[in-house]
Amino acid sequence: MQEWTPTRRQVMLGSAAAALPLGAQAAADGPATRPAPDDLITRVVPATGERLPAIGLGTFQTFDTLSDRGRERIREVARRHWRAGGRVFDVSPLYGRSETNLGDFATELRINDRMFLANKVWSTGDHLWDDSHAAESLRRSARRLSRDRPIDLMQCHSLTNVDVVVPLLHAWKKEKRVRLIGVTHHDPVYYDVLADWVSRAELDFVQVHYSIHTRAAERRVLPAARAGGTAVLVNMPLEKARLHRIVEGRPLPGFTAGLGIETWSQFFLKWVISHPDVTCAIPATSNPDHLAENVAAMRGPLPDQDTRERMVRHMETIPGFDRLAAMPWYPGKSYAGLVSRSQAALRARSPWWPS
Known part of the structure; x- marks a missing residue:
């Protein structure tokens, strides 16, 4: 891994932002929306100087539920995330009921216009x-x-129609329809293209899949973000529960005890957010207890470079780690929402399905 040195822009903005509040934090009216504790690990967004907590909340599949019981669980996830100091929520129109559910919960918690909302657009059009x-x-x-004020971050989802959407995002930003703009992808096959867009498109954010297992972003995407003063959101930092499946029943290694790491979630997430180019990791969950484990990673010491490398070497000794990419997402879990329902309907009709 290359040694990190801040750009002049990052140094100036980081210094100016030291006294700023968390990006979406405001005075609270009740216990569900109390101010964030001041001991959180936060990172500066270079484009604005605001600070964001290093752990956010993703919503892919996990917030796509129609049942009352499912909604109650994810309502509690959203509530605990905010109470613990989490301010970043990442969503997309592609995620079934996720936008609607998050909007309902944010209204109940009175945080709609105070959370840092990262959304996406996946769009073509009737013609080019x-x-x-x-x-x-x-x-x-x-x-x-x-949402009564502009969405904080609008991202071109998985580079879809990117040649059209990125100029459009710049227009929306100029017109104050959105505050910040970016691009995303989760598949390392597209990382060279993703890095090219980061280097030339004057973006505020890039969102990329990065974990202790999938480290390809270190080659071009993270250096491009560093060079351009672009903030980095990390999707799939827990590999959609696949990392936990591999270490199930295994004790944590003793060499991380001094970092306050008490769960595997903290182990994996602290590894991600300890990279100096990472602004915020956005693990998704529908389990309030797992949420508590995730947000605990944004407190306490972070591993240094030598410890990060030792953590990777430890994982490489665990059977199945080298085959993680072939495992299905969310092993042993199911999410009965609009997305899974539509997927099942198409699968029943189609004579071919990817293996």
């Missing part, structure tokens, strides 16, 4: 350069999320 579909997606997202 037609932005009507994207514009409707933005309006629909604002309605679902009961």
Whole structure:
């Protein structure tokens, strides 16, 4: 891994932001929305100087539920995330009921316009350069999320229609429809393209899949973000429960005890956020207890470079680690929402399905 040195822009903004509040934090009215503790690990967003907690909350599949019981669980996840000092929530129109559910919970907690909301647009149009579909997606997202002010971060989801969407995002930012803009991808096959967009598109954020197992972002994406003063959101830091499946029943290694690591979630997440180019990791969960483990990673010491390398070497001794990418997402779990329902319906109709 290359040694990290801050850019001049990062040094200046980091110094200016030292006294700033957390990005979306404001005075609270009740126990569900009390101010965040001041001992959180936070990172500066270079484009604005605001600080964000290093652990956010993703919503892919986990927040796509229709049942009352499922909604109650993820309502508690959202509540605990905010109470623990979490401020970053990442969502997408692609995630079924996730936008609607998060919007409902944010309204109940009275945090709609105080959380740092990262959303996405996945859009083409009726013809090339037609932005009507994207514009409707933005309006629909604002309605679902009961958002009265501009969405904090709008991202081109998985580089879809990127040649059109990135200029459109810049237009939305200029028009104050959104505050910040970025691009995302989760598949390392596309990382060279992702890094090229980070290098040339004057983006505020890039979102990328990065974990103790999937470290390909270190080659080009993270250096490109560092060079351009681009903030980094990390998706799949827990590999969608696959890392936990591999270490199930195994004790933590003793050499991380001094870092306050008490769970495997802390082990994996502290490894990710200890990279100096990472702004915020956004693990997803529908389990309130797992949420508590995740947010605990944004307190206490972080591993240094030697310890990070030792953590990787330890994982490489665990059977199955080298085959993690072939495992299905969320092993042993199921999410009965709009996405899984639509997937099952198409699978029943189609004579071919990817293996």
